[in-house]
Amino acid sequence: MGSHVIDTSPTNGRGGWVPYYYWPSLAAAIIFVILFAVCSAIHIYRLFKYKGWYFIPFVIGVLFQMVGYAGRIGSHYDFYSLTWYIMQSLLILLAPALFAASIYMTLSRIAIALHAENLLIIRAKWLTTFFVTGDVLSFLAQSAGGGMMAGGDPESADRGQKVVMGGLFIQIFFFGGFIIIATLFHSRLNKSPSHVHEKIKGRKYLFTMYFANGLILIRSLFRVIEYIMPHDGPLMKNEAYLYIFDALLMFAVVVVYLVVKPYGDLFDEWKRRKDLGDLELTRR
Structure with a gap:
């Protein structure tokens, strides 16, 4: 990396525009391509084995990460290539929104499987719809903004940055609300004598969800700070x-859902109740 000189002067043939203020590390990109490739293979295998289709967005997000870091390998060899830059920029930016979509669908499944959907402050029927809708808005805003930023035009890039920040703020807002609802549900579950046995089974899924939510939230805050700071900031x-x-x-988010499978007995019970028509969500 240190042997490469990056010309940011207006006479560099691109009006001073450069995709990065450093030469992308080949070793780091290769390592994460391999890591995400291995994880995606395992997730895809389990997805079909357990038929956990609600986790499809999550698995697509893992593939986004893998291809995104492959784009950084391309940028290492072809520094000024707009194709490689757009690929890595958009896919790495958008992957967490896909993770979030599946995580949002997890809480209602936990509640229903534990026969505890009455402890949610929002009906399980609407819980997933509300938060996934917010996630879609965040995804679309970040997609549009990322596309504008990748165009190479300074004015368009500046507008795109603001749009991406808006998308990230939407993501943070909905994540914050989701964490509050999940925490209240968990608290009610712990206080409910009729759910003592069920809460023991569900505890690991709830803590896994908290862990993943926290990491995505930290990452989103980092991205917001990154975009607030000057383009040539640290x-x-x-x-x-x-x-x-x-x-x-x-x-870490990808790995934790390999360690704690988002399927298993708890979600078999959710499917059983769903198949038996025992949800009665429309009457709650």
């Missing part, structure tokens, strides 16, 4: 921050 100039506050955190 976060943009030091690639290590990307790997510490984005790649590593998102890899």
Whole structure:
């Protein structure tokens, strides 16, 4: 990395525009491509084995991460390529929104499987709809803003940055609300004598959800700070921050859902109740 000189002067043939203020690390990108590739293979296998289709967005997010870091390998060899830059920028940016979509669908499934949907402050029927809708809005805003930022035009990039920040704030807002609702549900579950046995089974899924939510929230805050700071600020100039506050955190989210499978007995019970028509959500 140190042997490369990046020309940011207006006479560099691109009006001074450069995709990065550092030369993308080949080794770091390769490591994370391999890590996410292995994890995606395991997640895909389990997805089909357990038929946990609600986790499809999450698995697509893992693939986004893998291809995104492959784009950084391309940028290492072809620094000024807009194609590689757009690929890595958009896919790495958007992957956590896909993780969030599946995580939002987890809470209602936990509540229904534990026969405790009455402890939710929002009906289980609407819980997933509300938060996934917010996640879609966040995803679309970040997609649109990321596309504008990747265009290379300074004015368009500035507008795109503001749109991305708006999308990230939407993501943070809905994540914060989701954590509050999940915490209240957990508290009510702990206080409910009729759910003592069920709460023991559900505890690991709830704590896994908290862990994943927390990491995605930290990552989103990092991205907001990154975009608030000047284009040539320390976060943009030091690639290590990307790997510490984005790649590593998102890899931890992917791994925790390998350790604690988002399927198993708890979700078999959810499916059983669903198949038996025992949800009665429309009457609550």
